[in-house]
Amino acid sequence: MAKVLVIGAGPAGLFAAAEAAKNGFDVTLYEKGKIGENIRCAEGFFDTLKVLGKPQFGILYKVEQLIVKAVSTYKFSTDKLNLWMLDRASWQRKLAEEAVSSGVKISENSQVRPEDLGKLKNGYDFIIDASGAPSVTSRAYGFSDHYKKNSGKTVQYTMEGDFSHIANCLKVGLLPDFWGYYWIFPKTKNIANVGVGNFYSARKDRLWNRLDRVIKEEGISGYKVLKKTGGICPTAVPDALVFDNILLVGDAAGLTSPLHGGGIDMAIVSAKEAVKSILSGWTDYEKNLRAIIANKLKFEGLLVRVLCERNLAEIDKLISSLKKYNLHRLLANPKLLNNFSIQLLERALMKREQLATKKVL
């Protein structure tokens, strides 16, 4: 039995560990804290590639609508999307239980330090680094700056108050003056994750100020703050994903969406692919993973460029035409995203011609 060490018990680490154990590996997982604690996330789970399906545990509800505020406010049905709201703490605890029942040995309060890696590399056949960003490997191999330079920055409150008007819906609002957006993701009718993300270069104090402004504008400033959190969403894959016998997965692999910073789905996809690649020779992990995610990344990168080149009024116009022509349904068919369709989209969207958009899409 080959020995595998997994570092970190977020979604990437838990899926990698369980998958490896199910495939007959002798798996140990080290988590620096307690499983399900200190999670920094708005907890919307969007299976963008439609390859994962409904999570087995931790679902709070299937999202019914996405509410998007630009100049006007638009409502998009999400019935055709794999989009759920999760309670990540209970989800991850349950995933850990499942992993243990598949044979994974989990050790909590066990931090792996960069200086430990040398010894661990010799003691295990493979290491799957799922320690988030910046990863343990990046500190040992000297590329932790990569994440800082290629990340969205976020801050978030978990708030208590009346969110029943958007029950079972996720709301996002564009903040192009700020190169970012805000979100209100209700967990229940009375509790929601409310945050802002900036994909440029804002300082942390500016992020909190911007969030307070959003909260005022949304009319929820009297609500109680239960928790304050935040962090980075790494949006670019480092130059390599394999270092000796170490494979990077999830945020450690820089896999959050450049468009919105969501990364739970890619954490799972990369974890599964890492184990699959180990089974078939492991050196092809990076190539295999890139093949799976390339079109998604191209598509999201294109949308980021479109957003960057327009002001709020133009973006609003674009969103209204998406709604009018039902083009958001494209997201429901990720298989339609290929080199050809993305090129057509690019031509249509970058030209700013709505007629062309209609014709092409």
Ligand SMILES: Cc1cc2nc3c(=O)[nH]c(=O)nc-3n(C[C@H](O)[C@H](O)[C@H](O)COP(=O)(O)OP(=O)(O)OC[C@H]3O[C@@H](n4cnc5c(N)ncnc54)[C@H](O)[C@@H]3O)c2cc1C
């Ligand atoms: C404010 C915010 C909101 C977000 N909202 C969403 C959202 O709504 N939807 C979405 O899809 N994504 C969201 N994301 C992104 C999402 O949280 C991440 O993409 C996802 O958690 C990545 O999973 P992971 O397992 O790779 O890393 P993580 O979830 O970061 O897990 C890493 C684990 O490794 C452990 N660890 C770290 N260092 C060590 C060490 N040295 N030794 C041992 N263990 C270690 C950590 O304690 C942690 O448990 C959000 C991110 C932020 C910051």
